[in-house]
Amino acid sequence: MNKSELRQIILEQLESRLRIAQSATQRAIDAATDEETVPEHKYDTLALEASYLAHGQAVRVQECEEDIQCYRNLVLRDSEKVTVSSYVVVIDEHDQYKHFFMGPRVGGLSVTWNGNEVSIVTSNAPFGRALMGKEVGDEIEFSVADKPFCYEVVSIG
Numbered sequence: 001m002n003k004s005e006l007r008q009i010i011l012e013q014l015e016s017r018l019r020i021a022q023s024a025t026q027r028a029i030d031a032a033t034d035e036e037t038v039p040e041h042k043y044d045t046l047a048l049e050a051s052y053l054a055h056g057q058a059v060r061v062q063e064c065e066e067d068i069q070c071y072r073n074l075v076l077r078d079s080e081k082v083t084v085s086s087y088v089v090v091i092d093e094h095d096q097y098k099h100f101f102m103g104p105r106v107g108g109l110s111v112t113w114n115g116n117e118v119s120i121v122t123s124n125a126p127f128g129r130a131l132m133g134k135e136v137g138d139e140i141e142f143s144v145a146d147k148p149f150c151y152e153v154v155s156i157g
Contacts, residue, residue: 006087028056031050087118088102
């Protein structure tokens with residue numbers, strides 16, 4: 001198993017997110033500085049609102065850059081126990097296989113790798129917390145909004 005390929009696919013998704021965020025930031029900056037958004041009276045707040053949006057988008061760009069740097073620096077380790085950088089396959093009570101990558105950030109992002117949808121999970125999420133330290137054959141039980149979930153670890157890569 002080549003987790004470097006998976007990391008590269010994740011990085012491509014993150015770089016796409018970064019480009020979108022940069023474009024949105026530039027549009028917000030343009031709107032904030034456009035001569036048509038100059039306030040005509042004290043209750044005309046279009047330019048002010050656009051500047052707040054530009055700031056929020058700039059923060060989003062910074063977060064995207066930090067995510068990319070984090071994944072570039074991520075050391076891909078093999079372990080018998082689930083840890084950050086583990087590729088984990090679990091099976092649920094309906095015999096459905098689910099594929100996860102234990103990442104340091106961007107939980108919830110999904111990518112396609114080797115024909116499987118792989119969801120990134122972090123230890124900040126209930127499932128990620130329950131998964132950390134588990135071994136092949138271990139069961140994982142947790143609840144979200146009083147809904148119970150149960151999985152068995154099938155493989156760790």
